[in-house]
Amino acid sequence: MLNASFSNTKTLTGHLAIFFTAVSFTVGIVSFAIFYLALQWSEDRVGERRILIDRDAAVERFLSGESGVIQLDELTVAYNDMDLVPENYREFLQNKVSYLGEVGESFNPLSHMVFKGQYTDQGKTRSLVLLTLIDRVEFGVDELVYSGAIVVMFVATLMFAFGTILYRLSIRLIEPLNDITEQLNQDSIDVEQAFSIQPQSAHEFHLLTNRLNQYRSELNQTLKREQAFARYASHELRTPLTVVKGANKLLMRAESTEFQSRQVQRIEDATREMITMVDALLSIVRYERNTSDAPLREITKNEIESIVESNTTQAERKHLDIELSFAGSPTTRATEPVINMILGNLLRNAIAATEQGTITVDISKQQLVIIDDGAGLKEAPNSEGHGLGLLIVDDLCQRYQWQFDIQNHHSRGCVATIKFDPV
Structure with missing residues (x-):
């Protein structure tokens, strides 16, 4: 399929345009997907590192005598009692010994980074749960739209660059070949008319055009010589053959021996064969440019x-x-x-x-x-x-x-x- 699409130079420009456009969209989609996945991954890793830092601060405060619920900052809340954890998160964490990850709420579109672990206070192991409202520091819809716009601009730039390359490539490498092909495929070929090509075409096409014009000129000169030969040779060859044939007929009328008669007949046969060959060869020259003229x-x-x-x-x-x-x-x-x-x-x-x-x-x-x-x-x-x-x-x-x-x-x-x- 690919070989068939790029085997015709007349449609090669359009196929290349489609190909480059598809490549641009593919690169854009892949770039956006990679960018989005990398952004999500980096946000999760930053959230995890942040909640681990808050964990150390929460453990230090719980060891200092605080208990229950601690508001570490505007985003993070720490619990050392599972009964105080919000119900949705408590049900999610009750069967887990430890956990670190992002969890959403069914009643709240905002998600939290959740940490569950343990710490030891005076020889007693206690549960530790931290909830961080991570959505407030992650990219929002506006930021995603902005990043998507950057990707779209990148794709548009790629398409413009590919289009420019395609145009210059077409002007230099593809269109000249199509022009020469159209001139060669013309129904009526004028051997006097030279092949033409665009000035901005590649050097090799200029060399090809010059060679074609040289060959056409040589062919035209050859045809003119053969036409001149057909005109002049017709008279120069037929006249002596007519003389020989006429003289031989006179000899045939005269009395002669059997041997002489055979020789006269041989001359007659050879003359007739020579006239036929001359007529055939002249016919070849006369109609060799176009046999449909006959x-x-x-x-x-x-x-x-x-x-x-x-x-x-x-x-x-x-x-x-x-x-x-x-x-x-x-x-x-x-x-x-x-x-x-x-x-x-x-x-x-x-x-x-x-x-x-x-x-x-x-x-x-x-x-x-x-x-x-x-x-x-x-x-x-x-x-x-x-x-x-x-x-x-x-x-x-x-x-x-x-x-x-x-x-x-x-x-x-x-x-x-x-x-x-x-x-």
Whole structure:
């Protein structure tokens, strides 16, 4: 409970205020209780010492010849005959050989300090009783109210001191952290706007703010460089690829030998793959600040078939079959080049890891599953097949908040699964 109350800095100030207030009241109550008990104890001890002094004076006077009742002073009366003691006190003391303590009267709100003992007069033991009206010298109601007021003032002083400490602590240690947290949690983050903090904050918060502003500035510069790259690289990369693709089409129309035709087809495949990769990488740069900027679209069956067909040549070289099962069109913000890069990488990895058998591609509205007949992750002969390509796939899936997982299949090779995030 205590850890939960002090784990949130936004409510920490209020919790600390409640805590300090409770501590102040507790200290005040404990202080008042200790003060009251100590006062009562000291009054009783003073009363006992006083009546013992009066006892010695009473014994001396009784030995001098006085008898019966002696008024020692305005507060103390001495008796050497139990029959002369007031009835209430006589009934209280009749079965006691000796007694020393404070006793109240039912008919009188004032209490007496009572002493019962014995003294010897000419070889004869006689009883001795002293009654002292102790309430007249003890603290009264007014004095207790005054002492209580002192305790209340003490508690108020504690609360004021704790409140001052709490305020200064909040200004220097708590509020700056809340301010930074609110600025970080803003719905729309302006990378051009610097983090701000109160001047009276602790030095460490100023250092933290300066570092955050430095990192934000570096991030802003990086984003601007990547945006510039997206603008300029789009033209600089596409133009030579378009030239290569156009020239290759002219070569395809010309008469050529079987060997030349295969080389021209390889150039065509490589150019198409390069264009797809350029489009995907530029798409990553274009939307990396906020993937929600991209429009929603459905992944069509023709799109998947086209990607599978583009990798059929590699599978045919190893005499592998590719089975496609399309159960539904997922909705996504990823562009066609991004899907091409993801599915293409997974297919090429599956083909590289499989020597013989079938590669299964199963796509539905919720997920994409690719299963191969290779040796599995741990025993795969071509470990490079699960390297850079999967790193790119994993990065793209994180960017679009998809869940990507690859593991050994229970009866075949590997199974790669991408679970699409519901839009």
